[in-house]
Amino acid sequence: MSNDSQGPLWEVFVQKKPGQPFIHAGNVHAFDKEMALQNARDVYSRRNEATAIWVVPSDQIVASTPEDVGSFFDPSNDKIFRHPTFYQIPDGVKNL
Amino acid sequence: MTNLALFRYLLKIGDDLLINAQRLCEWTGHGPFLEEDLALTNIALDLFGQANAFLEYAAKVEGKGRDQDALAFHRNDTQFLNAKLVEIPNGDYAQTILKQALIDSFRYLLYQELVKSSDQTIAGIASKGVKEVTYHRRHTHQWVIRFGNGTNESMERLNNALGNLWKYTGDLFESDEDDAMVEKSGVGVAFHKIFPAWEEEIKNLFSKSNLRYPENVWMIKGGRKGVHTEYLSYLLNEMQMLPRMYPDAKW
Numbered sequence: 371m372s373n374d375s376q377g378p379l380w381e382v383f384v385q386k387k388p389g390q391p392f393i394h395a396g397n398v399h400a401f402d403k404e405m406a407l408q409n410a411r412d413v414y415s416r417r418n419e420a421t422a423i424w425v426v427p428s429d430q431i432v433a434s435t436p437e438d439v440g441s442f443f444d445p446s447n448d449k450i451f452r453h454p455t456f457y458q459i460p461d462g463v464k465n466l
Numbered sequence: 467m468t469n470l471a472l473f474r475y476l477l478k479i480g481d482d483l484l485i486n487a488q489r490l491c492e493w494t495g496h497g498p499f500l501e502e503d504l505a506l507t508n509i510a511l512d513l514f515g516q517a518n519a520f521l522e523y524a525a526k527v528e529g530k531g532r533d534q535d536a537l538a539f540h541r542n543d544t545q546f547l548n549a550k551l552v553e554i555p556n557g558d559y560a561q562t563i564l565k566q567a568l569i570d571s572f573r574y575l576l577y578q579e580l581v582k583s584s585d586q587t588i589a590g591i592a593s594k595g596v597k598e599v600t601y602h603r604r605h606t607h608q609w610v611i612r613f614g615n616g617t618n619e620s621m622e623r624l625n626n627a628l629g630n631l632w633k634y635t636g637d638l639f640e641s642d643e644d645d646a647m648v649e650k651s652g653v654g655v656a657f658h659k660i661f662p663a664w665e666e667e668i669k670n671l672f673s674k675s676n677l678r679y680p681e682n683v684w685m686i687k688g689g690r691k692g693v694h695t696e697y698l699s700y701l702l703n704e705m706q707m708l709p710r711m712y713p714d715a716k717w
Binding site: 409 | 499501502504505604608
């Protein structure tokens with residue numbers, strides 16, 4: 371346990387409706403899995419915001435760093451053939 | 467069954483909820499950490515909602531033109547029929563949590579019976595409420611287990627809380643002729659009928675929490691008849707002050 375008396379941090383992901391992706395909502399403090407799940411429910415889904423919740427210990431998240439931005443994300447910008455802009459999108463197709 | 471018997475039965479349930487919620491609100495802004503502060507306030511809000519529903523129906527059954535606010539704010543302590551356990555001060559966090567866990571089990575088992583009520587209003591309130599109470603019970607029981615398996619200090623505090631609270635638990639299960647009438651007509655359950663299931667559930671909780679289930683403790687009763695500890699008077703004074711000083715206040 372850390373010196374912080376509120377316990378370790380957990381990242382919270384909520385799903386608004388079944389089938390939709392889980393979206394990062396924020397984080398909570400908790401000392402164990404069950405407490406993390408309950409705290410996430412109380413903090414992020416008090417008003418019907420979720421139908422499912424994931425909690426993940428914050429120190430288990432592997433993240434890219436600001437130094438990675440150039441090598442990770444820039445190269446795709448100048449290659450027009452990577453972007454699917456040459457297709458006709460049929461009428462009535464949503465969420466594309 | 468008379469209307470008066472049902473009215474009193476609904477007051478017992480509604481007053482348990484109202485006083486329980488008002489006590490929990492004292493923790494608002496003082497919880498041990500932010501998330502737990504929110505969790506407890508959430509529980510209190512659920513209980514206020516249920517209290518509102520039961521007292522609204524009680525007022526309707528009484529048929530004297532009162533509403534739920536009149537019942538909440540314009541009765542004196544001897545007219546409240548809540549069990550004594552809900553009015554006992556919060557104490558430390560172990561005592562607040564243990565008290566809530568004991569009440570949550572009672573309320574959960576009560577609602578499990580009330581969903582079968584022949585009275586549609588009561589069955590409706592209970593079936594909505596049972597989902598909320600299922601969560602309250604999960605939250606508080608988990609905390610009791612944590613305290614009971616935590617540090618020497620948490621176990622000592624939990625045991626002290628048990629010593630302070632246990633003598634008031636019997637009051638939850640006091641039943642009178644009114645309750646018997648309500649039960650006979652299929653509208654509700656007499657509170658003492660819930661005790662065996664409650665005892666089994668609490669014994670199970672205590673065995674997971676390294677707590678000894680107290681046997682043969684003399685119980686302090688009377689809440690269901692309107693006999694209360696002085697703690698209730700102070701609580702009501704604070705809760706009722708505004709509507710009594712400014713009867714027509716709107717906000």
